[in-house]
Amino acid sequence: xxxxxxxxxxxxxxxxxxxxxxxxxxxxxxxxxxxxxxxxxxxxxxxxxxxxxxxxxxxxxxxxxxxxxxxxxxxxxxxxxxxxxxxxxxxxxxxxxxxxxxxxxxxxxxxxxxxxxxxxxxxxxxxxxxxxxxxxxxxxxxxxxxxxxxxxxxxxxxxxxxxxxxxxxxxxxxxxxxxxxxxxxxxxxxxxxxxxxxxxxxxxxxxxxxxxxxxxxxxxxxxxxxxxxxxxxxxxxxxxxxxxxxxx
Amino acid sequence: xxxxxxxxxxxxxxxxxxxxxxxxxxxxxxxxxxxxxxxxxxxxxxxxxxxxxxxxxxxxxxxxxxxxxxxxxxxxxxxxxxxxxxxxxxxxxxxxxxxxxxxxxxxxxxxxxxxxxxxxxxxxxxxxxxxxxxxxxxxxxxxxxxxxxxxxxxxxxxxxxxxxxxxxxxxxxxxxxxxxxxxxxxxxxxxxxxxxxxxxxxxxxxxxxxxxxxxxxxxxxxxx
Numbered sequence: 307x308x309x310x311x312x313x314x315x316x317x318x319x320x321x322x323x324x325x326x327x328x329x330x331x332x333x334x335x336x337x338x339x340x341x342x343x344x345x346x347x348x349x350x351x352x353x354x355x356x357x358x359x360x361x362x363x364x365x366x367x368x369x370x371x372x373x374x375x376x377x378x379x380x381x382x383x384x385x386x387x388x389x390x391x392x393x394x395x396x397x398x399x400x401x402x403x404x405x406x407x408x409x410x411x412x413x414x415x416x417x418x419x420x421x422x423x424x425x426x427x428x429x430x431x432x433x434x435x436x437x438x439x440x441x442x443x444x445x446x447x448x449x450x451x452x453x454x455x456x457x458x459x460x461x462x463x464x465x466x467x468x469x470x471x472x473x474x475x476x477x478x479x480x481x482x483x484x485x486x487x488x489x490x491x492x493x494x495x496x497x498x499x500x501x502x503x504x505x506x507x508x509x510x511x512x513x514x515x516x517x518x519x520x521x522x523x524x525x526x527x528x529x530x531x532x533x534x535x536x537x538x539x540x541x542x543x544x545x546x547x548x549x550x551x552x553x554x
Numbered sequence: 555x556x557x558x559x560x561x562x563x564x565x566x567x568x569x570x571x572x573x574x575x576x577x578x579x580x581x582x583x584x585x586x587x588x589x590x591x592x593x594x595x596x597x598x599x600x601x602x603x604x605x606x607x608x609x610x611x612x613x614x615x616x617x618x619x620x621x622x623x624x625x626x627x628x629x630x631x632x633x634x635x636x637x638x639x640x641x642x643x644x645x646x647x648x649x650x651x652x653x654x655x656x657x658x659x660x661x662x663x664x665x666x667x668x669x670x671x672x673x674x675x676x677x678x679x680x681x682x683x684x685x686x687x688x689x690x691x692x693x694x695x696x697x698x699x700x701x702x703x704x705x706x707x708x709x710x711x712x713x714x715x716x717x718x719x720x721x722x723x724x725x726x727x728x729x730x731x732x733x734x735x736x737x738x739x740x741x742x743x744x745x746x747x748x749x750x751x752x753x754x755x756x757x758x759x760x761x762x763x764x765x766x767x768x769x770x771x772x773x774x775x776x777x778x
Contacts, residue, residue: 312645325645378648404646411639477649477658478636482562510563519639520562520632522660523736529652541744547563548742 307333307394310402311346313358316415323415325404335395339382340365340372342394343405359418365390367532370467373474374419375406380471380530388469388532408474412481412516425516426468426484432512433505434488436497450496460494463487465533472527472535478519483527485513486539493546503550510547565628570740572625573733577758579618584762587769590706598700605682605702606692626668633661656732663729670722677709710773719770723763730759 308331316323330346337345340362347357363371372389376382382392397403405419413421438444452460464487472483489506492498498505521540528537558564586604590597604610649658656663685691694700710716734755738748 314645375644378644378646379651383651406644406646409640409642409644411641475652477640477653478632479639480562480636510561514560514562517639518562519636520566521740522632522636522657523732523739524653524657526649526652537739538744541739541742544563544567544740545742547561548567551558551561551564 307335307397307399307401309333309342309397309400312402312404313419314406314415315358315418316407317417319414319416325406333394335393337394338365338390339374339376339392339394340390359416359420361420362390367391368467370469373408373421373423373470375408375474377404380408380474381469381532385529386532386534388467388471391532408470410470410473410479410518412479412518413470413473421470423468423470425518426470426481428516429481429485429509429512430468430488433501433508434492436492436501438497447497452495456494459538460491463491463494463535463539466491466531466535467533469532471530471532473518475526475530476519476521477524477526478522480521480527481513481516481518482521482540482543483531483535483537485509486541486543487535489543489546490539493542502546503553506543506546506550510543565632566740569625569628569632570737572621572628573737574741575617575621576625577730577734577737579621580762581758584765588765590703591769591772594703597706598694598702601702602694602700605686605694622671626664629661629664654732656728657736660729660732663725666722666725667729670718670725673715673718673722677715678705681705707773707777710770711777713774716770716774720767723767723770726766727760727763730763731756734759 308329311328311330312325313328314323315326328346328350330342330349333342333345340360343358343360350357361371361373363369365372367388367390370388372381374381374389376389376392381387381389382396384392384396407413407415407419407421408423410421412425413423416422466484466487468484470484473479473481476483489509492505493502523537523540525537528535559568586597586600589600694702696704710719735748735752738744738751743751
């Protein structure tokens with residue numbers, strides 16, 4: 307496959323940045339998208355140019371590090387996959403592919419296609435955990451019976467890898483699918499009840515302070531989420547928040 | 555509970571409550587207006603009741619005006635905040651791949667509805683308030699008979715006004731096609747009833763504006 311890549315290049319956080327065109331040739335349809343970028347970077351290094359910086363780690367759809375806004379969609383045109391799981395067979399020979407970083411005020415660009423998603427870490431630190439006494443008499447989590455439906459929903463929420471595709475896809479740069487998933491995975495389990503009120507209030511407060519936008523229920527996040535996190539988690543977070551806010 | 559309106563979810567909840575209230579009002583407004591097609595007398599009676607009953611005039615009307623203003627102001631506030639949340643736009647964005655046109659353009663359909671409400675107030679509400687509270691004529695009569703039906707028909711003589719109303723109702727339908735379900739999601743209602751609610755929302759979102767269009771065209775064409 308021969309392709310033209312339009313890639314966002316930005317030297318550092320303070321650089322203005324611009325789109326730059328790169329032709330790439332002899333790309334196999336069986337390559338992953340990141341392997342295709344590896345090929346481009348080898349070319350650039352051979353030419354003495356700066357390679358394109360992009361985030362990646364596990365390259366098997368688990369770590370949530372890869373991002374990229376490809377042809378106007380987070381993680382590209384495929385569904386239920388991260389960028390590292392996207393294959394070049396999704397594109398046609400001769401295509402022009404636009405590659406941009408995830409855009410949000412809360413996700414500032416560090417370099418080229420790499421963005422700072424530590425805002426998600428701070429939201430997690432604000433309440434995305436349970437406190438367990440580990441002094442030697444820890445109770446096995448499985449000792450507490452959990453309704454099967456709740457267990458399934460909690461597990462589904464817990465599959466969120468925090469990649470930020472929800473924020474990138476949302477026209478409002480809202481993080482509510484991410485925070486909804488993190489609130490839900492604990493709200494559905496007995497272990498999460500003790501800190502439920504503080505958790506949702508603190509996580510939503512931190513989310514707002516980070517500068518994420520307001521959810522208007524477009525549903526774009528659910529469609530683009532590589533882990534299929536459902537909008538039901540946002541509705542559950544709304545219920546949890548309102549319950550907690552009125553409780554005070 | 556303090557500062558709930560300062561939180562993103564609190565604002566979303568308030569926006570949804572005002573939307574639900576306005577959707578109930580819209581249904582009630584339609585129920586009265588459709589009477590004008592079937593029975594001018596019934597339309598006159600109900601209009602006179604709504605226009606003179608104290609609870610409607612001094613309780614519900616202010617609540618409605620507050621609800622409308624709140625919904626618009628909050629809509630603008632959210633739009634400004636959301637624009638700030640992404641200051642650099644994408645060079646290429648394929649919004650149609652993951653969301654409906656209606657959901658992405660609520661501000662524009664909302665602005666079209668706001669323009670319509672201004673026209674509607676100039677057409678009906680301001681003259682009504684003038685007659686009742688400035689002139690002081692609470693009788694609802696003109697030349698010995700109720701004036702409401704004649705006023706309605708007279709307004710729909712102009713094809714320009716009817717055209718403007720039809721366009722506004724199309725925007726209202728587009729707004730409701732996203733807004734109806736969105737309001738329920740915002741108050742936390744996403745459950746086994748959501749699928750049925752989505753079907754009902756389509757019927758409501760298309761049916762009510764289509765009904766209003768029918769009423770406007772009916773009076774324009776029959777010109778009773």
